[in-house]
Amino acid sequence: MGRDKLGAATAPGQLRPAGVKSYQQNAGHGMVTMEDVARLAGVSKMTVSNVVNNRDGVGDLVRQRVLEAIRRSGYRVNVSARTLRSGRTGVIGLAVPDIELPYFGHLAAHVIEAAGRQGFHVAIEQTGAAAAGEADAIAHSRTLHFDGLILSAVELDRLDEHPAEAGYPLVMLGEQDFGGRFDHVAMPNEEGTKAATTHLADRGCRRIAIVTGRASDDVNMVTRRHRGYLAALAERGIGIDPALLFSLDDASMEAGREAACRLVDSGHEIDGVVAVTDTVALGVLRGLADRGLRVPEDVRLIGFDDIPESGFTVPSLSTVAPDHRWMAERAVELVAQRIRAPLRPTVQYIAPFELMIRESTR
Amino acid sequence: MGRDKLGAATAPGQLRPAGVKSYQQNAGHGMVTMEDVARLAGVSKMTVSNVVNNRDGVGDLVRQRVLEAIRRSGYRVNVSARTLRSGRTGVIGLAVPDIELPYFGHLAAHVIEAAGRQGFHVAIEQTGAAAAGEADAIAHSRTLHFDGLILSAVELDRLDEHPAEAGYPLVMLGEQDFGGRFDHVAMPNEEGTKAATTHLADRGCRRIAIVTGRASDDVNMVTRRHRGYLAALAERGIGIDPALLFSLDDASMEAGREAACRLVDSGHEIDGVVAVTDTVALGVLRGLADRGLRVPEDVRLIGFDDIPESGFTVPSLSTVAPDHRWMAERAVELVAQRIRAPLRPTVQYIAPFELMIRESTR
DNA sequence: ATCGATCCATTTATCGATAAAGTGAGCCAA
DNA sequence: TTGGCTCACTTTATCGATAAATGGATCGAT
Numbered sequence: 001m002g003r004d005k006l007g008a009a010t011a012p013g014q015l016r017p018a019g020v021k022s023y024q025q026n027a028g029h030g031m032v033t034m035e036d037v038a039r040l041a042g043v044s045k046m047t048v049s050n051v052v053n054n055r056d057g058v059g060d061l062v063r064q065r066v067l068e069a070i071r072r073s074g075y076r077v078n079v080s081a082r083t084l085r086s087g088r089t090g091v092i093g094l095a096v097p098d099i100e101l102p103y104f105g106h107l108a109a110h111v112i113e114a115a116g117r118q119g120f121h122v123a124i125e126q127t128g129a130a131a132a133g134e135a136d137a138i139a140h141s142r143t144l145h146f147d148g149l150i151l152s153a154v155e156l157d158r159l160d161e162h163p164a165e166a167g168y169p170l171v172m173l174g175e176q177d178f179g180g181r182f183d184h185v186a187m188p189n190e191e192g193t194k195a196a197t198t199h200l201a202d203r204g205c206r207r208i209a210i211v212t213g214r215a216s217d218d219v220n221m222v223t224r225r226h227r228g229y230l231a232a233l234a235e236r237g238i239g240i241d242p243a244l245l246f247s248l249d250d251a252s253m254e255a256g257r258e259a260a261c262r263l264v265d266s267g268h269e270i271d272g273v274v275a276v277t278d279t280v281a282l283g284v285l286r287g288l289a290d291r292g293l294r295v296p297e298d299v300r301l302i303g304f305d306d307i308p309e310s311g312f313t314v315p316s317l318s319t320v321a322p323d324h325r326w327m328a329e330r331a332v333e334l335v336a337q338r339i340r341a342p343l344r345p346t347v348q349y350i351a352p353f354e355l356m357i358r359e360s361t362r
Numbered sequence: 363m364g365r366d367k368l369g370a371a372t373a374p375g376q377l378r379p380a381g382v383k384s385y386q387q388n389a390g391h392g393m394v395t396m397e398d399v400a401r402l403a404g405v406s407k408m409t410v411s412n413v414v415n416n417r418d419g420v421g422d423l424v425r426q427r428v429l430e431a432i433r434r435s436g437y438r439v440n441v442s443a444r445t446l447r448s449g450r451t452g453v454i455g456l457a458v459p460d461i462e463l464p465y466f467g468h469l470a471a472h473v474i475e476a477a478g479r480q481g482f483h484v485a486i487e488q489t490g491a492a493a494a495g496e497a498d499a500i501a502h503s504r505t506l507h508f509d510g511l512i513l514s515a516v517e518l519d520r521l522d523e524h525p526a527e528a529g530y531p532l533v534m535l536g537e538q539d540f541g542g543r544f545d546h547v548a549m550p551n552e553e554g555t556k557a558a559t560t561h562l563a564d565r566g567c568r569r570i571a572i573v574t575g576r577a578s579d580d581v582n583m584v585t586r587r588h589r590g591y592l593a594a595l596a597e598r599g600i601g602i603d604p605a606l607l608f609s610l611d612d613a614s615m616e617a618g619r620e621a622a623c624r625l626v627d628s629g630h631e632i633d634g635v636v637a638v639t640d641t642v643a644l645g646v647l648r649g650l651a652d653r654g655l656r657v658p659e660d661v662r663l664i665g666f667d668d669i670p671e672s673g674f675t676v677p678s679l680s681t682v683a684p685d686h687r688w689m690a691e692r693a694v695e696l697v698a699q700r701i702r703a704p705l706r707p708t709v710q711y712i713a714p715f716e717l718m719i720r721e722s723t724r
Numbered sequence: 725a726t727c728g729a730t731c732c733a734t735t736t737a738t739c740g741a742t743a744a745a746g747t748g749a750g751c752c753a754a
Numbered sequence: 755t756t757g758g759c760t761c762a763c764t765t766t767a768t769c770g771a772t773a774a775a776t777g778g779a780t781c782g783a784t
Contacts (some may be wrong), residue, residue: 033740044764049742057762080451081440081740084769091485098471100670106469109460112488122487123453126474224428253674286674312615312648314676406734411772419732443770446739636765 032075041069045108049355051076092335093146095125100292101251101279102307104152105237107173110328111150118336120147129260158163169338173331183346185327188353192320193228196302197274199318201236201362205272205300209244211259211284212276214253218303225276225304243268256283257290262336271299278303278310285313285360302358315359322353370432381483389563394437414439419457454697457487457515462615463641464669466514469535472514472690480698482509500646508698531700534694541627545696545708547689550715554682555590557717559636561680565632565723567662570595571606573621573646574638575613587638587666605630613638619652620646626653633661640672647675649720663722677721684715 036050038045042116043062050058053065057068068211069075083089094111096104112122123146148169172184192208200208225284226245233240246263249254260283264269273288275281281303288295294303295315303310306321330349387606396414402406405424412420413428420428431437445451460465474484485508489498510531534546564571572591588607595602608625610617618637622645625632635650637643643665650657657663657677665672668683692711697708 030732031740035740045740046742046765047763050763053742059762062762078740080442080445081769082742084440084446084771085740085771091441099461099474100464100467100471101462102462102467102671104530105462105464107486108486109462112461114488121485124474126471190412201515253670257674282674284669286676286678289676308615309464309644309671311643312652314648316648343466395764397770407770408735408772409733412733415772421732424732440770443739444772446741447770447772449739 007224026358031078032073034075034076037066037069037073037075041066041075053146067124088339089147090119090141091121091123091146092332093125093149094122095127095149095151097152099124099126102309103277103279103305104303105253106307107152107324107328110325111332114325114329114332118332149334150331150335169335169342171331171338173327173333176359180346180348182340183336183348185330185349185351187322187327188240188320188350189224189327190228191350192304192322192353193225193274194232195228195353196304196318196320197232198236199355199357199361200272200274200300200302201238202234202298203272205239207244207268207273208271208274209263209268210245210276211246211248211256211263211280212315213248229274241268244270248276248280251280253279253283253286256280257287258283260284260287261290264293264352273299273301275301278305278307278317281317281319282309282313285315286315295360296362304307306356310356311358313360315362318358318361319356320353322351322354324351327351393440394435395440396437399428399431399435399437402435403428414581424567441480443676450701452481453483453508454694455487455509456484456509457489457513459489459514461486461488464671465641465667469514469686469690472687473694476687476691476694480694482694482698509701512693512697531697531704533693533696533700535689542708542710545700545710547692547696547713548662549684549689549710550682550712551586552590552593553671553712554666554684554715555587555636556594557590557715558567558666558680558682559591559594560598561719561723562634562662562664562718563594563600563638565634565658565662567605568600568602569606569630569632570634570636571608571625571626571630572636572638573610573618573642575610591636603630606632609644612636615641615645615648618642619649620645620647622649623652626650626655635661635663637663637665640667640669640679641680643679643722644671644675647677647679657722658724668718672718673720675722676698677724680720680723682715682716683718684713686713687712 034045034048038048041052041062042065047058047062048066048070050056051063092111092115094108096108099105099108108122108124115122146161148171150171150173151208152174153172169184172186174181174185174187175189197208198208208229210226212225230240243266248259256279259280260262260273263273264287273281273284275284281301284293284301286303288299293299301317303317303319306319306324310317310319327349330351334347363689370505371670396407396410400410403424404411405428409424411631413425414432441452454477458470459469461470470484470486476689477484486706488496510533512533512535514536515534524706534544534548537551549569553643559570559572570591572588574587592602605628608621610621618641621642622635625635626649635643635646637646646663647657650661650663655661663679665679665681667680668686672679672681689711692713696709
């Protein structure tokens with residue numbers, strides 16, 4: 001320590017007698033650069049870089065001097081420059097169909113938090129629940145140089161047709177299943193729906209309707225939830241009435257409301273409804289009220305997701321509660337791992353869940 | 363056209379007989395660069411840049427050739443490099459207290475859409491409704507080189523103490539008022555709350571409670587909404603009972619529920635409640651149900667924001683509906699303008715609103 | 725024929741950071 | 755004493771794009 005290799009002209013806090021030119025070079029946007037910090041601390045900018053990135057090979061004394069210079073100058077790294085040189089952005093993309101839907105807002109909050117703990121920022125893309133939007137999100141994420149992408153895919157079923165994804169850290173979150181080709185944190189779609197349906201049956205329901213989204217192929221959320229429903233009915237020896245299977249164009253409150261109205265208007269007797277998501281269940285709840293049916297006295301209702309609103313409706317909504325925090329943490333963990341080790345074999349998780357029994361199935 | 367200035371060696375689609383070196387230089391991360399496109403099209407990379415950025419000074423024939431080369435090579439601009447050189451990122455930051463709250467999710471969706479139309483991406487920061495978080499968001503946005511920031515500030519009342527903001531394109535959205543020092547798209551806090559309270563009075567309510575957030579200073583949302591409430595009561599000749607003024611620690615559903623319970627338990631007679639936000643109103647609705655009071659028969663209830671859920675509760679919620687789309691569009695427009703012209707005088711907007719009369723005040 | 729204006733495209737010099745290679749002083753074993 | 759090793763920094767050569775300056779035709783006007 002205490003080398004005196006550095007002459008007086010480069011002592012800490014002094015400006016090196018550099019030519020005018022080196023001042024004018026970075027007159028840029030009035031930003032403080034590493035060069036400035038280096039000059040202030042009397043070291044090279046590479047040393048500043050080493051301190052900023054917490055690499056070793058920097059002596060304690062010099063490190064302190066640099067930190068002090070950073071503090072005094074108000075220096076902030078220029079992320080673009082870092083990215084350009086290192087190829088890393090520190091940003092993870094999160095692509096969701098619609099941030100406005102409570103479930104995705106909820107999920108996003110957890111992802112942002114988990115990513116923050118790992119030192120990543122999160123940029124949100126809205127895909128509009130269309131396959132095209134989801135493919136776009138992948139393309140965008142490369143354009144913007146996200147280090148990786150968490151894709152909450154709903155529609156995108158032929159990802160192999162989009163060459164953009166090759167070798168890119170991509171984690172599927174939620175619904176879709178791609179046969180093990182990607183890291184995937186899945187919802188307990190089948191298991192959860194089965195548990196929900198079984199719960200209704202155990203409460204005495206015998207005419208249980210299910211309100212799902214459009215069934216587009218055999219691997220997606222809708223079909224899996226369907227399967228859980230059918231399995232539960234079979235197990236309880238309840239017959240299947242096709243008139244009680246309802247599908248929606250989108251998973252919105254409005255669609256749920258309309259479905260409930262049509263269900264009641266159709267004249268079929270029902271005493272229980274399994275809704276594909278809580279958002280839809282909120283609509284169903286409203287639709288049943290529109291038709292003068294009481295929940296749970298006339299019809300029992302159960303949802304899926306456990307969005308915050310579900311605990312506050314009147315009556316409060318029973319639901320399948322996947323551990324969203326757990327899902328977000330696993331997803332972030334998986335992208336982070338894959339960014340570091342692109343060739344690790346893919347991992348499939350299914351989120352744990354519990355049934356939240358509230359007033360709508362009392 | 364049809365210049366033959368370009369020799370055979372640089373004809374379109376041909377590779378220039380460049381040394382091996384120039385291939386190895388950008389072996390980087392397997393990305394296609396402008397250099398590659400330029401070589402393919404037989405032009406300089408500056409020309410490619412001009413085409414990509416739609417600048418003029420490029421002939422039609424060459425432009426076509428470059429576009430074709432871009433298409434064939436699958437080129438995408440490297441945003442980091444562009445940013446480093448030009449100082450622009452094309453990203454606007456949106457800082458909100460909590461993306462999970464429906465109101466902010468709703469708003470974010472509109473901002474993302476409006477920004478997209480102006481060619482900007484949006485990155486979301488969560489501030490946790492704390493002044494520190496909001497100041498952090500400003501600092502972050504500079505670190506990440508957002509071109510500008512839309513800040514939905516709740517707590518940050520002394521922005522002048524944070525030097526970070528000087529000369530930075532910053533637009534306040536929603537609650538706070540900074541005396542004209544920033545561009546500001548404000549909620550119609552006072553006007554809206556006054557209209558809501560008047561509406562309750564006109565429905566016959568005489569014991570109208572208000573449930574607000576914590577009143578921290580005299581310019582923020584809470585106090586403005588308070589003022590609107592008081593003004594309405596005065597105008598209708600209704601006395602003010604301090605026992606009917608309730609304040610919450612945060613604007614959550616849970617807080618609303620507790621407030622409603624305490625309000626009822628306190629034994630004071632009430633026949634109307636003005637809630638500071640719809641989210642709080644959802645909680646109040648639930649709290650009143652907990653205590654066996656019917657809405658609107660026993661107590662009428664009105665909220666503020668018109669979040670999507672409000673139309674689907676039982677009973678559905680009357681509310682003040684500011685035009686969120688309008689707000690998002692103005693906010694994006696203002697940042698965009700300020701990015702282009704940093705010194706333009708500040709602009710203050712107050713959003714238009716309407717009363718949505720639903721079942722909770724029938 | 726000469727000059728300037730106009731196009732179109734190319735060259736040059738960076739933007740701010742980092743990977744990788746280089747330097748030199750001190751230290752230890754042979 | 756000398757070669758080999760560490761340490762603790764410094765130098766060098768980029769990453770991919772763009773602003774600004776430069777080059778060289780072509781054309782109309784004087």
